Amino acid sequence: xCLVVSASFVLFGGHSYGAERNKSVLYLEHFENxxxxxxxxxxxxxxxxxxxxxxxxGTGYDLRISIVPSERIFxxxxxxxxxxxxxxxxxxxxxxxxxxxxxxxxxPIGSFPIKLFFSKESLSxxxxxxxxxxxxxxxxxxxxxxxxTKSQNFPNIHRFEDTSKLxxxxxTGRVDVGVSDIYSMRAIANIHNKxxxxxxxxxxxxxxxxxxxxxxxxxxxxxxxDVCNELKGWGExxxxxxxxxxxxxxxxxxxxxx
Numbered sequence: 001x002c003l004v005v006s007a008s009f010v011l012f013g014g015h016s017y018g019a020e021r022n023k024s025v026l027y028l029e030h031f032e033n034x035x036x037x038x039x040x041x042x043x044x045x046x047x048x049x050x051x052x053x054x055x056x057x058g059t060g061y062d063l064r065i066s067i068v069p070s071e072r073i074f075x076x077x078x079x080x081x082x083x084x085x086x087x088x089x090x091x092x093x094x095x096x097x098x099x100x101x102x103x104x105x106x107x108p109i110g111s112f113p114i115k116l117f118f119s120k121e122s123l124s125x126x127x128x129x130x131x132x133x134x135x136x137x138x139x140x141x142x143x144x145x146x147x148x149t150k151s152q153n154f155p156n157i158h159r160f161e162d163t164s165k166l167x168x169x170x171x172t173g174r175v176d177v178g179v180s181d182i183y184s185m186r187a188i189a190n191i192h193n194k195x196x197x198x199x200x201x202x203x204x205x206x207x208x209x210x211x212x213x214x215x216x217x218x219x220x221x222x223x224x225x226d227v228c229n230e231l232k233g234w235g236e237x238x239x240x241x242x243x244x245x246x247x248x249x250x251x252x253x254x255x256x257x258x
Contacts, residue, residue: 027052027065030073031162033139034187035247037065040254047243048086051109055230074099077214084227087212103224104212107231110240112181114205117197119173124198137166137175163188170197181207183244190252209240 027049032038037046044065053063068076077085078101086109087098095104116131118124123134132154140159158175160166163184170178171194178185178197189196211231213224 027063029065029067031067033163033184034191034251034254035183035244038187038247038251038254040250045247045250047240047247050243050247051240055227077102078216085212086209089208089210098212101215102212103215104210105224105228105231106210107228109209109211109231110244112183112207112209113203114179114207115182115185115199115202116204117170117178117180117185117199119170119176119197121198123176124200131177134176135174137169137178139163139166139180164191167192167197179204183248187248187251190248191254193252 027044029037029048033046035046036048037044039045049063049065073085078099087095087102087104089095089097098104116124123131126134133156135156135158136154137158137160140161158169160169163180166175166178166180167185167188169175182199185196185199211227213227
């Protein structure tokens, strides 16, 4: 999952950027992914929009959100149409997996436990060697899939557009096991009013989110420093988990996703 915030005027730590006449922040995302980002009452909501709003709180500027094709995310940032975006590292992946024109803030937004979700309870008792022989589902754009398939050597991978489709594939037996963070799976289960698929308490990895910024941005130097300073303490306080849990409860009121 890679998110872009485009800001021609944003305030952080007292710094100002761009022209005052533009009072909006554009936030680009691949797809709806409750509880991180979802649409309710014609508005985009979720934990990650809440984070962006908290960073621009008190500036008087509005947040605009748009869903765009995934291949455009880095292009938009590289061409200067976005100042801030979010990257993830999975256990076994490093920041070297990202282009050298990106600066990454080492203060994390938060971490997400990655688990295996099974179509049948009996499958949850298999060993990893046995699980590797099964049909494994992942979300197509999830960054962790590269680290997971590399570290766990899953040869039979099935990719889905979003967590909702992965959830359905697990419940209908289209795949034997799905790989997802626990928050997304809990949210989708609430939306569909169904139990979370069988899973063990063991994490197969940890997905950690970081703010990043293109070095091509004219605001890169001061804005990057201010964002990193704003994020100090987020990981220790587990603020993201509290925001996510709040949105997991909210999405239970949404209609089931087709």
